Amino acid sequence: xxxxxxxxxxxxxxxxxxxxxxxxxxxxxxxxxxxxxxxxxxxxxxxxxxxxxxxxxxxxxxxxxxxxxxxxxxxxxxxxxxxxxxxxxxxxxxxxxxxxxxxxxxxxxxxxxxxxxxxxxxxxxxxxxxxxxxxxxxxxxxxxxxxxxxxxxxxxxxxxxxxxxxxxxxxxxxxxxxxxxxxxxxxxxxxxxxxxxxxxxxxxxxxxxxxxxxxxxxxxxxxxxxxxxxxxxxxxxxxxxxxxxxxxxxxxxxxxxxxxxxxxxxx
Amino acid sequence: xxxxxxxxxxxxxxxxxxxxxxxxxxxxxxxxxxxxxxxxxxxxxxxxxxxxxxxxxxxxxxxxxxxxxxxxxxxxxxxxxxxxxxxxxxxxxxxxxxxxxxxxxxxxxxxxxxxxxxxxxxxxxxxxxxxxxxxxxxxxxxxxxxxxxxxxxxxxxxxxxxxxxxxxxxxxxxxxxxxxxxxxxxxxxxxxxxxxxxxxxxxxxxxxxxxxxxxxxxxxxxxxxxxxxxxxxxxxxxxxxxxxxxxxxxxxxxxxxxxxx
Numbered sequence: 406x407x408x409x410x411x412x413x414x415x416x417x418x419x420x421x422x423x424x425x426x427x428x429x430x431x432x433x434x435x436x437x438x439x440x441x442x443x444x445x446x447x448x449x450x451x452x453x454x455x456x457x458x459x460x461x462x463x464x465x466x467x468x469x470x471x472x473x474x475x476x477x478x479x480x481x482x483x484x485x486x487x488x489x490x491x492x493x494x495x496x497x498x499x500x501x502x503x504x505x506x507x508x509x510x511x512x513x514x515x516x517x518x519x520x521x522x523x524x525x526x527x528x529x530x531x532x533x534x535x536x537x538x539x540x541x542x543x544x545x546x547x548x549x550x551x552x553x554x555x556x557x558x559x560x561x562x563x564x565x566x567x568x569x570x571x572x573x574x575x576x577x578x579x580x581x582x583x584x585x586x587x588x589x590x591x592x593x594x595x596x597x598x599x600x601x602x603x604x605x606x607x608x609x610x611x612x613x614x615x616x617x618x619x620x621x622x623x624x625x626x627x628x629x630x631x632x633x634x635x636x637x638x639x640x641x642x643x644x645x646x647x648x649x650x651x652x653x654x655x656x657x658x659x660x661x662x663x664x665x666x667x668x669x670x671x672x
Numbered sequence: 673x674x675x676x677x678x679x680x681x682x683x684x685x686x687x688x689x690x691x692x693x694x695x696x697x698x699x700x701x702x703x704x705x706x707x708x709x710x711x712x713x714x715x716x717x718x719x720x721x722x723x724x725x726x727x728x729x730x731x732x733x734x735x736x737x738x739x740x741x742x743x744x745x746x747x748x749x750x751x752x753x754x755x756x757x758x759x760x761x762x763x764x765x766x767x768x769x770x771x772x773x774x775x776x777x778x779x780x781x782x783x784x785x786x787x788x789x790x791x792x793x794x795x796x797x798x799x800x801x802x803x804x805x806x807x808x809x810x811x812x813x814x815x816x817x818x819x820x821x822x823x824x825x826x827x828x829x830x831x832x833x834x835x836x837x838x839x840x841x842x843x844x845x846x847x848x849x850x851x852x853x854x855x856x857x858x859x860x861x862x863x864x865x866x867x868x869x870x871x872x873x874x875x876x877x878x879x880x881x882x883x884x885x886x887x888x889x890x891x892x893x894x895x896x897x898x899x900x901x902x903x904x905x906x907x908x909x910x911x912x913x914x915x916x917x918x919x920x921x922x923x924x925x926x927x928x929x930x931x932x933x
Contacts, residue, residue, distance in 0.1 A: 430850050433850035433851065433853065433854050434850050434853055434854075436854060436857070437850070437853040437854035437855075437856065437857030437858065438853075438857060439857070440857035440858050440860060440861060441857060441860060443861075443873070444860060444861050444863070444864065447864075447868060447869050447870065447873070448718060448725070448864060448868065451725060451726055451868055452718060452721055452722045452725065455722060455724075455725075455726075456721065456722060460721050460722075461721065538870075580699075582699065582703070583699055583702050583703060583706075586702075586703050586706050586707075587706055590706045590707070590709065590710050593710055594710065594713055599710070599713070599714060599717070600714075600717055604717060604721065605717070606720075
């Protein structure tokens with residue numbers, strides 16, 4: 406246990422050092438990423454203004470708050486990509502990781518956790534800039550801030566599990582690009598990334614509640630931006646925990662089955 | 673003339689190459705359709721809450737989206753593959769091979785790659801555009817169609833110039849591989865007419881990254897929203913961009929020291 410923790414912290418430290426080296430590249434990446442929420446924000450605040458001030462319970466400043474917090478949550482949702490899994494399995498790089506006494510997914514999680522620290526630091530000035538331009542309305546309570554802090558890490562873990570599961574499909578087939586695209590499209594719509602879930606038709610909201618996607622995206626944002634009751638906040642955290650556990654279970658089962666299929670040499 | 677002959681030959685080779693992998697067309701088509709559905713869902717959500725977006729009706733926005741997807745297909749099949757290849761060659765120093773050929777280096781660097789199957793987006797976009805135009809209540813005659821084609825050509829040239837200028841910058845700074853991400857992020861803004869954006873953003877989308885000319889202007893030409901003056905202005909700007917890109921390329925090339933790859 407102590408050894409695991411030691412590995413985790415060291416790996417995080419390495420990630421911090423590596424990512425800080427490439428801060429310009431990181432910024433390019435982040436600015437490209439910011440274009441997406443800014444587009445949504447402009448479209449929806451235009452609609453809110455033309456509909457007498459609010460739509461789906463959001464005013465223009467409410468949308469600003471939603472999509473600015475969105476940028477942080479989106480960053481927390483970035484994990485080792487399924488394309489990375491594809492590369493790792495097809496090229497046989499996995500062999501190298503298999504001889505280590507550490508589970509590859511565990512090392513992904515520790516590396517990306519370190520990266521998140523850099524990302525959050527680099528994100529702050531951009532968030533400030535966006536706030537100056539779009540003037541969001543945000544008054545979270547202390548409880549909401551605390552829940553938000555845990556929720557973004559919960560989101561990170563759920564998404565790691567989901568995406569790892571997706572990536573491990575490569576154990577069985579190597580033509581996976583189309584499956585990934587489909588997954589990302591479904592996720593885009595059902596997670597609250599495209600629009601806050603309250604703008605969706607009721608039946609879509611119903612379906613989304615039972616799926617993991619919105620607990621990685623909509624819930625953390627809403628915890629900070631919306632006015633959720635303490636009961637709702639804790640239900641959300643509980644559901645996050647549920648999805649982390651289910652995800653871990655599935656990842657373990659699929660990993661055990663998949664690794665039997667794996668037959669690369671070299672790497 | 674020689675330039676056209678050269679471009680034609682590279683195009684033919686590109687097409688022949690792509691024909692070896694015919695299944696890729698269907699994979700590409702599938703991905704286009706997935707991307708289109710998310711776009712349409714976005715559009716549908718917008719119009720389930722409002723009648724019009726800043727003066728643009730639903731059929732009009734559908735037409736804009738069609739042009740967006742079409743232009744995206746052109747960029748992905750012709751402009752971007754050439755430019756990313758050039759970028760890689762500047763980094764690795766293998767651009768030598770192109771420079772030693774007895775043809776204009778800029779032309780050569782711009783026509784070598786062609787991804788036929790990415791044209792799936794052009795087909796999909798054209799269908800969306802036709803559906804939009806069909807629901808549109810105004811008149812669309814041969815003049816509008818002509819204006820559209822001219823504007824589309826100029827939009828494509830402007831995007832090409834933009835890419836060439838950015839790629840040429842690699843002669844000095846070498847590593848700008850995140851640029852593809854940056855461009856794709858910003859290009860996505862073209863899904864909506866640029867007039868909905870706040871001033872600072874609209875100006876950047878017009879002159880910094882010519883998304884406005886690539887998508888909004890051609891679509892406006894079809895939808896009777898364009899004055900001849902704007903079209904003329906676009907032509908002037910395209911010419912200016914072509915000259916600037918050319919000069920910049922020449923200066924950048926002088927900076928290239930190769931690596932005797």
